[in-house]
Amino acid sequence: MATKRRVSRLSPERRRADIMTAAREVFSEKGFNEAVMSEIAERAGVVEGSIYRYFKNKRDLLFCVSESWFEEMISTDEPTLAAVTGTWNRLRFIIHRHLMAIKTHPDLSRLVFQHLRPDPEYRKTKLFALNKAYTNRVVELVREGVENGEIRPDVSPSLVRDMIFGAIEHRTWAYLRNEGGYDPDTLADQLTDLVSFGLRKKDQTDEIARAVEMLEGAIARLQPAAGAS
Numbered sequence: 001m002a003t004k005r006r007v008s009r010l011s012p013e014r015r016r017a018d019i020m021t022a023a024r025e026v027f028s029e030k031g032f033n034e035a036v037m038s039e040i041a042e043r044a045g046v047v048e049g050s051i052y053r054y055f056k057n058k059r060d061l062l063f064c065v066s067e068s069w070f071e072e073m074i075s076t077d078e079p080t081l082a083a084v085t086g087t088w089n090r091l092r093f094i095i096h097r098h099l100m101a102i103k104t105h106p107d108l109s110r111l112v113f114q115h116l117r118p119d120p121e122y123r124k125t126k127l128f129a130l131n132k133a134y135t136n137r138v139v140e141l142v143r144e145g146v147e148n149g150e151i152r153p154d155v156s157p158s159l160v161r162d163m164i165f166g167a168i169e170h171r172t173w174a175y176l177r178n179e180g181g182y183d184p185d186t187l188a189d190q191l192t193d194l195v196s197f198g199l200r201k202k203d204q205t206d207e208i209a210r211a212v213e214m215l216e217g218a219i220a221r222l223q224p225a226a227g228a229s
Contacts, residue, residue, distance in 0.1 A: 016054045019044045024065045028107035032062060032115045059119075063127055066112050070130040073101055081137070087145040088196050094137055095164060096188035102172050103184055110176050113169070135161050142199070151199045160195065167191060 010018070022043035026035045037058060041048040055061040077097055084090045102109045112127075122128050138161040145151030171187060174180040 012054075015044075015046065015050070019046065019051055019054060020061070020065055020068060023061050024069075024108070027062060027065060027111060028105070031107070032058070032111055059115075062111060063116060063125060066108065066116055067125075067127050067130055069105070069108055070127065070134055073097070074130070074134055087141065087148075087150045088192060090141055091138070091196065092188055092192040094141070095168070095191050096184055098165070098168055099172070099182070099184035099188055102168070102176070103182070106176055109172075113176070135165055138164055145199065155199055160199065164191065164195060 019040065023040045025043060026040050035058065037051055038048050041051055051061070055064060081090060081093055084093050116122060116127060139157040142151055142155060142157035142160050146153050146155065168191070172182060175182055
């Protein structure tokens with residue numbers, strides 16, 4: 001008696017995940033303009049028409065791939081960031097992780113910067129919300145620093161966020177254009193030092209200035225006495 005051959009069918013969730021994995025590879029290798037849906041379908045092991053059951057078009061697929069990347073970065077960072085103590089250590093961790101993400105995934109970074117952020121509908125997308133959550137970790141950190149007395153109360157948390165991520169994007173742009181490189185460790189140290197100096201409470205700087213002034217005054221008073229002896 002003949003037995004029926006069992007056909008293994010992948011779940012929609014698994015099929016969608018396979019398509020996104022293939023798309024991430026193709027987008028990273030060829031960029032957005034040169035990526036074709038037929039190659040993505042071939043790598044995912046599906047017919048091209050199947051892609052459109054899950055994604056509207058190539059741009060929608062790129063948005064979903066980028067959203068998955070941001071979710072991955074946020075979830076990966078959370079346990080380590082929670083274990084890091086000290087405002088400046090936590091700030092350096094966030095800066096360093098972002099520098100490493102760009103260094104490790106320049107193609108995805110380039111796609112987000114060049115193709116997705118300029119999109120007129122970008123601010124309405126899930127990617128925008130994820131990027132906001134990703135960068136707002138700096139905002140939360142600054143607010144915590146103000147509350148515990150490590151950071152000046154007159155500092156704008158959102159301005160600090162914009163300064164950090166704007167500086168990182170500016171300093172890494174040559175690398176993304178394949179025109180140079182950078183050392184994430186050194187750059188993270190330098191940027192953290194610059195930002196932390198600007199965030200320190202004014203009274204800390206004033207105390208140092210007063211101490212220097214008192215020392216200079218004492219030296220000035222001692223000089224005549226030393227000359228008379």
